[in-house]
Amino acid sequence: MPQDAKNPWWSEEYGFFGNFYMDGDASQEGYLIEKKQSLKERTVTEVVGVVKLLSLKDGASVLDCPCGYGRHSIExxxxxxxxxxxxxxxxxxxxxxxxxxxxxxxxxxxxxxMLDLQYSSRFDGVINMFYSFGFFDTDEENEKVLKNFFNALKPGGKFLMHTDVNVPRILSGKYKEDEQRNLLTGKTLRIIDSYDPQTKRINGAWIIQSNGKEERKDYSVRVYTKEEFEEMCRKVGFSSVVTYSGWEGGEYSENAEDMIVVATK
Ligand SMILES: C[S@@+](CC[C@H](N)C(=O)[O-])C[C@H]1O[C@@H](n2cnc3c(N)ncnc32)[C@H](O)[C@@H]1O
Structure with a gap:
């Protein structure tokens, strides 16, 4: 796993998340390959989709974990x-x-x-947005995170996991493994991703270049297939699980850029 002497890649101390990530997240091209939306437009589309797919009623309570710099929470x-x-x-x-x-x-x-959340029957909805699941080294730890989300929900509450990484799409070569983006800060971002079928992880790096200097940070994320994720949802206790291919609620497709799973407690 990428890490420095003491810190896992996802920790604040390692430095992938924080100012480095916020720089890289705001590009002129937007993030998703097929939908050329600005970060702001994408956030609004995603939040409209969350409200619809979770059937959130006025004033409902929502846990956004991990919330990053709050783009969905605030909206x-x-x-x-x-x-x-x-x-x-x-x-x-x-x-x-x-x-x-x-x-x-x-x-x-x-x-x-997210490994240590202590909420119990507190929320109507829990959301895990934008490729934020599978950060930990073992399936047991990742499952513990899902169990924490389950525990945080009231009975009948709904959990939503969204990712733009879909394993069949990777295997068919449609997932971009090396790309460059122009950042709003004037810097450039190169993203290199490689899927390892043995470990079922994407091992990648962001390299931010400016004025002839470059800074590189590595990451490694376990990517669950639709079937694996649905099974894990049932294992931790969810009663029904539905997977969609987009924010409009379209049926899951192996070719879709998004994978959105909604599970009910
Ligand atoms: C890919 S970002 C997505 C953030 C947000 N959902 C969004 O769409 O903008 C992943 C987030 O996970 C957070 N994170 C990493 N490890 C975490 C952990 N162990 N517990 C809680 N948050 C964590 C990072 O700090 C970062 O904000």
Whole structure:
């Protein structure tokens, strides 16, 4: 696994997440290959989809974990939902806190690891957005995260996991493994991804270049197939699980760029 002497790749100390990630996340091209949307447009599309697919009623409570710098949490709170944004990274959380300071929204940001969440029957909805599942070394740890999300839901509450990584799409060669983007900061980002069928992980790197200098940070994420993820949902206790290929709720397709799983407690 990528890490420095003491810290796993996803930790604040390693430095993939934080200012490095926020730079790289804001590109002129947008993130997804097929939908050329700005980050802001993409966030609004995603939040409209979350509200629809989770059937959130007015004022419902939502846990957004990991919330990053709060793009979905803040948009959900603006729409009147009660939101807890949870993440381990203080730089991301501070950016989110600063963004809502001037407004009176029903939103709280909490620094915690998704491996150690302690919520019990607290939320109507839990969301895990944008390729934020499978960070840990073992399937047991990743399953523990899913169990924590299950525990956080009220009976009848719904969990949504969204990723833009779909294993059949990778295997058919449609997933871009080496690409370059122009960042809003004027820097360039190169992304190199490689899927290892033995470990079922994507091992990748972001390389941000500016003024002839480059900074590289590596990552490694376990990528679950639709079938594996649905099975894990049932194992931790969810009663029904449906997988979609997009925010409009279209039926799952192996060719789709998005994979969205909705599981009901
Ligand atoms: C790919 S980003 C996505 C953030 C957000 N969902 C979004 O779409 O903008 C993944 C996030 O996971 C957070 N993270 C990494 N490891 C974590 C952990 N162990 N517990 C909680 N959050 C973690 C990072 O700090 C980062 O904000």
């Amino acid at each position: 959900l709170a603006r729409q009147g939902f009660e939101v807890v944004g949870s993440d381990i990274n203080s730089v991301h959380l501070q950016k989110a806190i600063d963004a809502v300071k001037a407004y009176s929204l029903n939103i709280t940001f909490s620094k915690e690891s």
